[in-house]
Amino acid sequence: MGRQPCCEKVGLKKGPWTSEEDKKLINFILTNGQCCWRAVPKLAGLLRCGKSCRLRWTNYLRPDLKRGLLSDFEENLVIDLHAQLGNRWSKIASHLPGRTDNEIKNHWNTHIKKKLRKMGIDPQTHKPISISTDSLQPNLHSSLETETSPNLPINVTETKELEQAMTSVTNVKPETLSNPCVSSSSSSSSSSSSSSNSNPIRFEDLEFPDFEWLSSNDMTNNDNGIEFWEDDYFSSWDFLVGHEDGEVPIFQESWPCGLI
DNA sequence: AATGACTACAACCGCCTTGAT
DNA sequence: AATCAAGGCGGTTGTAGTCAT
Numbered sequence: 227m228g229r230q231p232c233c234e235k236v237g238l239k240k241g242p243w244t245s246e247e248d249k250k251l252i253n254f255i256l257t258n259g260q261c262c263w264r265a266v267p268k269l270a271g272l273l274r275c276g277k278s279c280r281l282r283w284t285n286y287l288r289p290d291l292k293r294g295l296l297s298d299f300e301e302n303l304v305i306d307l308h309a310q311l312g313n314r315w316s317k318i319a320s321h322l323p324g325r326t327d328n329e330i331k332n333h334w335n336t337h338i339k340k341k342l343r344k345m346g347i348d349p350q351t352h353k354p355i356s357i358s359t360d361s362l363q364p365n366l367h368s369s370l371e372t373e374t375s376p377n378l379p380i381n382v383t384e385t386k387e388l389e390q391a392m393t394s395v396t397n398v399k400p401e402t403l404s405n406p407c408v409s410s411s412s413s414s415s416s417s418s419s420s421s422s423n424s425n426p427i428r429f430e431d432l433e434f435p436d437f438e439w440l441s442s443n444d445m446t447n448n449d450n451g452i453e454f455w456e457d458d459y460f461s462s463w464d465f466l467v468g469h470e471d472g473e474v475p476i477f478q479e480s481w482p483c484g485l486i
Numbered sequence: 487a488a489t490g491a492c493t494a495c496a497a498c499c500g501c502c503t504t505g506a507t
Numbered sequence: 508a509a510t511c512a513a514g515g516c517g518g519t520t521g522t523a524g525t526c527a528t
Contacts (some may be wrong), residue, residue, distance in 0.1 A: 227506070242522085264513065280514075281497065316516060327516075332495050 239273045245284055247272055251279055252287055285328045292324035296333050305328055305338060309352040 239247075254270035260283070263276035272279060296304065300322055309320040313326035315334075322330065334349075342349040 240498075262513085277499095278497075278516080286513095287497075313517065328496075329516075337495055 237273065238275055239279075240278075243274075243286075248287060249275065252284060255283060255287075281328075285326045288326075290324055292328065296322075296325070296330075296337075299449070300325065301333070301338060304334065308338075308349075323389075374379065392405070 243251075250270045250272055251266070254266060258269070263280040265277055266272070266279045267274045270279070274282075297301055304318055311317050313331075315331045318362060319325050319327040319330050339349040342352075343355070346355050347353070348355050
């Protein structure tokens with residue numbers, strides 16, 4: 227006897243969310259706040275299970291999300307936190323405002339793991355990869371040992387490497403955090419725009435209640451108009467919190483269930 | 487230009503935790 | 508204390524996009 231499914235799966239839609247579904251979910255959450263995810267799909271008119279709605283919202287639609295690759299600072303922070311916390315992605319994510327556990331987990335698996343292995347560090351233990359398994363070490367040593375003492379015993383050198391790696395975690399540049407999309411080169415924008423292509427929601431298509439959206443021209447100089455998930459898009463959510471001319475309400479405070 | 491391999495990430499699945507009764 | 512429902516979490520999968528040949 228297994229666990230009961232989280233919801234009646236019959237007739238429920240799976241797979242990528244459409245722009246129409248996103249609109250419904252966003253409109254619903256902005257109107258009603260987050261509460262009782264199981265009831266959300268029914269009330270919002272979605273053929274999804276509540277869990278799927280929650281995931282879509284928390285990982286993709288939430289207004290306070292940053293988009294784009296993690297900055298060097300964020301990446302180092304993730305490494306540092308992972309060394310302390312292990313695969314507790316939600317705990318790690320709680321230290322990186324605007325990042326989701328899913329995003330960090332994905333970034334870890336696709337980027338950071340490889341990076342650490344290249345450096346000769348076991349991504350799981352955060353210790354130098356052991357000699358027996360260490361076909362990568364020559365690489366590592368050539369890059370790090372040459373300036374120090376090539377004749378050092380292996381464990382001393384490894385300790386140095388570990389220290390270096392850890393130092394890189396703490397020697398962070400605060401300015402890299404201020405604009406995470408910048409430091410990650412052009413691939414960052416292409417990366418996020420590629421995901422934008424899979425969800426081609428146009429910003430101006432959305433129907434949000436109780437406040438006015440800026441027009442695409444107001445928000446960007448991009449001649450093509452802004453796509454919903456353009457890198458700069460989420461910074462535009464800032465006006466939900468405070469808008470200088472005062473025409474837009476401080477929306478967050480009015481969200482019933484503490485949306486953010 | 488076609489196609490196969492690789493990469494990145496959104497989404498799903500199933501287990502765990504928590505709170506209410 | 509036991510049970511159940513709901514939300515949360517981490518691992519895994521599916522697929523679209525990109526690159527190399």
